[in-house]
Amino acid sequence: MRILVLGAGAIGGYYGLHLAEAGADVSFLVRDRRAAQLARDGLVVASRGQELRRPVRHVQAGRIEAPADLVLLTCKAYDLDGALDAIAPAVGPETIVLPLLNGLAHFDALDARFGAGRILGGACYIAVTLTPDGTIHHASPGDLILFGPRAAAAPWQVETLTxxxxxxxxxxxxxxxILQDLWEKWCMLAAGAALTCLMRGTVGEIMATDAGPGIADALISECRAIADAHGHAPRPPSATQTHRMLTDPASRWAASMMRDIDAGLPRLEADAILGDLIRRGTAAGIAAPLLTAAHCNLQVYAARAANA
Ligand SMILES: NC(=O)C1=CN([C@@H]2O[C@H](COP(=O)(O)OP(=O)(O)OC[C@H]3O[C@@H](n4cnc5c(N)ncnc54)[C@H](OP(=O)(O)O)[C@@H]3O)[C@@H](O)[C@H]2O)C=CC1
Ligand SMILES: CC(C)(CO)C(=O)C(=O)O
Structure with missing residues (x-):
């Protein structure tokens, strides 16, 4: 199976490297700066106390010669339009696309461009970061990836990828x-990103404040109400796990969006993760005042970064 990974960032690089290590036919579609890093150093992942490093095949936009069987789409939400242009020559009649972005906002653009039948759903539970030197750091104990068809029967690529x-x-x-899985991941992430980004701290730091535990509960409830209104309330194991994760007094976790703020990145995925959820709430008549406050806070951050 010919796999094309759009982006050799944290997610694309981590999963793509392991697939390549296992002998899969993987190429990375990258831009100039990353292409130079890959040519010089190979793809480097620091994970569980080990450094994995290997040369990988990479290609740049405009140089794709044949369709892929599977495209793994691993850009950030704000790069989606350019990424869809870049992968288009690799999407032939039999190609399946597996997006691994957080949230659900990307499906409208993908479905409109390539047809819903060929777009799988995918969700990752992992904390990985691409550092400026090109190394991908894996910080979470786990690296769970879920993928599957959103409606029709699974194409052959799903079994081969498994x-x-x-x-x-x-x-x-x-x-x-997978749609239910995506909503569960989204509820967890939106509540966690709103909490840690609004308060600019880790869950443990926030739990040590007077109002922190109540705010965490309220954010979880807002996300749940919106998911419920769309027929996807988190199932008990996910609800329990989210509550435990976002109220643990000993936790040093913060959402990857908060890590992006700490790293001073000018662009965030706030609209795809919070804005889109708030809009789906509004459409269903559900108010989400805390999510809205967090989104407003992040829009101010982004506006300041853009004007700096
Ligand atoms: N990191 C994490 O722990 C997790 C992330 N996610 C989600 O996964 C998605 C990806 O995140 P992450 O991997 O962290 O992001 P990164 O910024 O680390 O990687 C994204 C990569 O996509 C590349 N890219 C974007 N547009 C193009 C293009 N047109 N052509 C080629 N390459 C392109 C970027 O390249 P360039 O270097 O040129 O900008 C960048 O290297 C996000 O939606 C995120 O929310 C989900 C779970 C966990
Ligand atoms: C899985 C999780 C919650 C890991 O930190 C994530 O997706 C994120 O923070 O963006």
């Missing part, structure tokens, strides 16, 4: 409930 992941150390599962 087999390929089985030859890696990654925890990977094909799912028959």
């Amino acid at each position: 087999t390929l992941f089985a030859a890696t150390p990654i925890t990977a599962r094909s799912s028959t409930t």
